Amino acid sequence: MFAYYFQLGLRSLRRNPILTALMVMAIGFGVAASMTTYAVFRATSNNPIPEKSSQLFAVQIDNWGPEDTKNGEPSSSLSYTDVIGLMAAHKARRQTAMYPVGPSVIPADAHLLPFNVNSYAVYGDAFPMFDIPFLYGSGWGAAEDDGHAAVVVIARAINDKLFNGANSVGREINIDGRNYRITGVMDSWNPQPLFFDPVNTSGFDDPVDLFIPFTRAIELKMGTAGNNNCNKNSGDGWDAWLHSECIWAQYWVEASSKADADAYLRSLQGYAAEQQRAGRFRWPPNVRLRNVQEWLEFQKVVPPESKISLLVALAFLLICLVNTVGLLLAKFMRRAAEIGVRRALGASRREIYGQFLIEAGTVGLAGGLLGLLLTGLGVVGVSWVFDPKVARLATLDASLVALTLLVAVLATVMAAFYPTWRAAQVQPAWQLKSN
Amino acid sequence: MQIQPILAALKRHKAGTFLIALQIALTLAIVCNALFIIQQRVERISRSTGMIETDLMAIQNMWVGLSDENASEPLIKADLQVLRQLPGVQDALATNSYPLRGGGWSTGVRLNPEMKKPAAQTTQYFVDDHALATMGAKLIAGRNFRPDEVVAIDPKKFQFSPTVMVTKALSDKLFPGSSALGKQIYLSDGTPPSTVVGIVERLQVPWKGGFADNFEANSTLLPVQLTGNFTTYLIRSKPGQLASVLKAAPEALFKANRMRVLPSERGVRSFAMVRQDAYKSDRGMAILMGIICVVLLGITAAGIVGLTSFWVGQRRKQIGVRRALGATKNDILTYFLTENLLIGLGGVLVGALLAMGMNLWLMKQFEMARLSPLYVITGVIVLLLLGQGSVLAPAMRAARVPPVEATRSV
Numbered sequence: 001m002f003a004y005y006f007q008l009g010l011r012s013l014r015r016n017p018i019l020t021a022l023m024v025m026a027i028g029f030g031v032a033a034s035m036t037t038y039a040v041f042r043a044t045s046n047n048p049i050p051e052k053s054s055q056l057f058a059v060q061i062d063n064w065g066p067e068d069t070k071n072g073e074p075s076s077s078l079s080y081t082d083v084i085g086l087m088a089a090h091k092a093r094r095q096t097a098m099y100p101v102g103p104s105v106i107p108a109d110a111h112l113l114p115f116n117v118n119s120y121a122v123y124g125d126a127f128p129m130f131d132i133p134f135l136y137g138s139g140w141g142a143a144e145d146d147g148h149a150a151v152v153v154i155a156r157a158i159n160d161k162l163f164n165g166a167n168s169v170g171r172e173i174n175i176d177g178r179n180y181r182i183t184g185v186m187d188s189w190n191p192q193p194l195f196f197d198p199v200n201t202s203g204f205d206d207p208v209d210l211f212i213p214f215t216r217a218i219e220l221k222m223g224t225a226g227n228n229n230c231n232k233n234s235g236d237g238w239d240a241w242l243h244s245e246c247i248w249a250q251y252w253v254e255a256s257s258k259a260d261a262d263a264y265l266r267s268l269q270g271y272a273a274e275q276q277r278a279g280r281f282r283w284p285p286n287v288r289l290r291n292v293q294e295w296l297e298f299q300k301v302v303p304p305e306s307k308i309s310l311l312v313a314l315a316f317l318l319i320c321l322v323n324t325v326g327l328l329l330a331k332f333m334r335r336a337a338e339i340g341v342r343r344a345l346g347a348s349r350r351e352i353y354g355q356f357l358i359e360a361g362t363v364g365l366a367g368g369l370l371g372l373l374l375t376g377l378g379v380v381g382v383s384w385v386f387d388p389k390v391a392r393l394a395t396l397d398a399s400l401v402a403l404t405l406l407v408a409v410l411a412t413v414m415a416a417f418y419p420t421w422r423a424a425q426v427q428p429a430w431q432l433k434s435n
Numbered sequence: 436m437q438i439q440p441i442l443a444a445l446k447r448h449k450a451g452t453f454l455i456a457l458q459i460a461l462t463l464a465i466v467c468n469a470l471f472i473i474q475q476r477v478e479r480i481s482r483s484t485g486m487i488e489t490d491l492m493a494i495q496n497m498w499v500g501l502s503d504e505n506a507s508e509p510l511i512k513a514d515l516q517v518l519r520q521l522p523g524v525q526d527a528l529a530t531n532s533y534p535l536r537g538g539g540w541s542t543g544v545r546l547n548p549e550m551k552k553p554a555a556q557t558t559q560y561f562v563d564d565h566a567l568a569t570m571g572a573k574l575i576a577g578r579n580f581r582p583d584e585v586v587a588i589d590p591k592k593f594q595f596s597p598t599v600m601v602t603k604a605l606s607d608k609l610f611p612g613s614s615a616l617g618k619q620i621y622l623s624d625g626t627p628p629s630t631v632v633g634i635v636e637r638l639q640v641p642w643k644g645g646f647a648d649n650f651e652a653n654s655t656l657l658p659v660q661l662t663g664n665f666t667t668y669l670i671r672s673k674p675g676q677l678a679s680v681l682k683a684a685p686e687a688l689f690k691a692n693r694m695r696v697l698p699s700e701r702g703v704r705s706f707a708m709v710r711q712d713a714y715k716s717d718r719g720m721a722i723l724m725g726i727i728c729v730v731l732l733g734i735t736a737a738g739i740v741g742l743t744s745f746w747v748g749q750r751r752k753q754i755g756v757r758r759a760l761g762a763t764k765n766d767i768l769t770y771f772l773t774e775n776l777l778i779g780l781g782g783v784l785v786g787a788l789l790a791m792g793m794n795l796w797l798m799k800q801f802e803m804a805r806l807s808p809l810y811v812i813t814g815v816i817v818l819l820l821l822g823q824g825s826v827l828a829p830a831m832r833a834a835r836v837p838p839v840e841a842t843r844s845v
Binding site: 102387 | 451454455457458461462464465468469472499500501502503504589591592594623624625626663664694695696698715716719720722723724727730731734735737738741742744748749797800801
């Protein structure tokens with residue numbers, strides 16, 4: 001029966017090509033606009049580290065007080081004093097202070113020009129915390145952190161460039177004129193959004209090329225390559241700046257259970273209370289502990305453009321569907337006589353429902369195929385509207401293809417409910433009489 | 436024209452009437468807000484930087500292997516000499532940032548050290564006496580910096596500058612009704628004041644929107660060359676020679692000193708490229724909203740044509756009866772036009788409310804501005820005209836129904 005109704009549907013669609021084309025185009029455009037913007041939204045609201053997102057926490061401590069903070073919310077970055085204080089307390093299972101640095105690698109080959117590497121200064125705990133995969137070697141340990149050791153972990157791309165992809169663990173690399181020993185080469189690691197640093201990257205950026213020990217970077221007076229915010233004049237020179245209340249570092253902790261996280265939050269409040277007693281904070285403890293998803297939400301990494309365009313596209317799809325309801329109504333009611341004959345010959349209402357819903361599904365499928373084509377074009381064109389670093393994340397994969405077709409067919413069938421119901425209400429006697 | 440019979444007829448087509456009205460309402464809501472977004476983006480894109488943007492280019496330079504922050508002072512001096520002597524170059528400048536670059540320094544300005552909250556927010560451009568000539572910014576009062584005023588300072592040690600120039604926008608904000616020229620302002624807490632020696636007509640801040648929207652032209656220029664790892668060069672070529680300087684300048688810099696990185700992505704750009712990069716997403720958003728508006732209006736028009744055609748087909752007999760009873764072709768045409776106008780009016784009424792509601796929601800969620808009623812009025816007129824336009828063809832077909840139709844059985 002399905003095949004027969006499907007054929008009937010196709011035949012009926014051919015009978016009014018213009019009306020059919022209108023419906024198919026409306027659905028195609030509506031679905032394509034929604035799916036294209038959804039592809040971007042899906043990429044920007046992605047969970048970058050699904051297996052650990054509820055165990056990793058970003059720390060916030062209010063070191064500026066109510067006068068310089070907005071709505072009582074502590075700033076998103078921390079001062080050096082606070083991250084060092086928390087590292088010393090060492091209250092979590094794993095923890096790391098971190099900040100972005102922008103050193104340059106000087107290739108051993110004198111013919112090559114130095115190049116900039118996208119880098120972070122971290123503690124050794126960062127590698128197991130962030131599940132960073134290694135091609136060769138590993139991260140460094142507490143001994144290197146404590147010893148301000150000249151060690152680095154480099155990305156696979158850098159290893160390919162400098163060592164032609166060979167195992168470079170134990171070899172040296174010249175960074176800003178100083179030699180560092182390579183302890184590990186990362187395999188491809190590029191979580192998007194960059195959950196560990198939305199503050200300095202807006203969430204989407206190139207993968208990290210290199211990690212160096214936090215303690216080493218501070219010893220070498222490497223300034224932050226990201227934002228530095230001060231509520232007061234930081235004074236004269238590096239040491240004054242380092243020990244000022246300027247905020248520029250991030251702090252991440254790992255807690256394997258809810259109880260551990262609660263315990264850490266209490267220790268954080270304890271730390272802030274201690275600072276209050278010592279007279280550094282003249283306000284009660286104001287701290288936050290947010291897991292990866294909460295942190296990304298709080299940092300608003302989904303660009304407003306993405307949300308607005310998704311909303312507009314969904315509204316657009318809604319209008320297209322309203323339009324389809326109207327056109328299907330016109331199309332079905334025009335065939336009142338035909339319905340009357342079928343009913344008189346013994347077709348039940350249920351069969352009328354089946355026939356017309358399948359016909360609508362055919363329209364939806366055609367619309368979906370057109371929508372797929374347009375979505376493909378749309379995904380290529382997103383770089384027009386969005387930052388290229390965001391746009392390149394939007395892809396037309398198998399799941400999006402399936403979703404496009406599914407949305408098109410489902411939406412059209414749903415739009416067809418009312419017109420079909422009207423069609424099924426046709427009184428056979430009435431139609432036959434007037435003929 | 437009698438409204439009563441039309442309303443009576445519409446009551447028998449509740450579903451179709453409701454669908455057309457709903458479609459008009461939703462379309463109006465979307466189109467109004469989309470047009471408003473377009474207007475806001477276009478307004479942002481068309482803001483002037485205050486500079487003469489032709490024959491201007493920017494280089495982003497990062498020093499490699501500096502022994503300390505101050506080690507770049509002689510390197511910057513040498514670079515500037517190389518650039519200013521390069522054939523085809525009119526003038527060159529080392530600065531921390533420039534309009535539309537995206538990153539820079541910002542600070543609060545106080546009129547006296549006791550002020551709790553700053554009187555205005557400003558960006559700080561650390562430049563030398565070549566700034567105005569290179570940027571093409573216009574001095575409207577006071578004087579430019581003198582070469583002997585310019586000092587080189589480690590960015591971490593910078594405290595204050597005895598003299599500064601400010602833009603007119605900042606001057607107006609700090610001293611409404613008078614001028615900042617010759618007055619003292621405080622650019623940081625706990626430091627001595629700076630005396631304003633010159634007023635610049637306009638110079639935009641490095642940020643194009645968002646948090647900088649309320650101080651987009653509040654700029655301060657300081658006669659200070661910041662040392663450190665990062666230096667930005669602005670270069671003005673002689674008229675028409677930008678293309679050759681874009682190639683020659685980085686080559687000359689690498690020839691002078693190869694221990695530097697000019698990032699591949701944004702290292703060397705003409706100012707036209709800077710502008711394009713800065714406003715890329717604004718332009719894209721405006722185009723996207725434009726496309727959506729056009730397609731949406733098209734689809735709504737098509738929907739009206741489709742449903743009205745169906746109605747005309749359904750009512751052929753009634754139209755024939757009316758014609759046989761003496762109604763002119765014009766009467767039939769007016770009937771359908773009026774019917775559409777009534778539905779359209781209902782739709783735009785709801786649509787106008789929806790448009791404003793949607794705007795309120797967008798304002799709350801995305802910090803958008805309030806929708807001007809002008810957009811709603813324009814949208815209402817456009818949609819009513821669209822409705823009349825799309826009903827015209829089916830209505831004319833209806834008017835052509837011959838009176839003899841009344842005598843046929845169907």
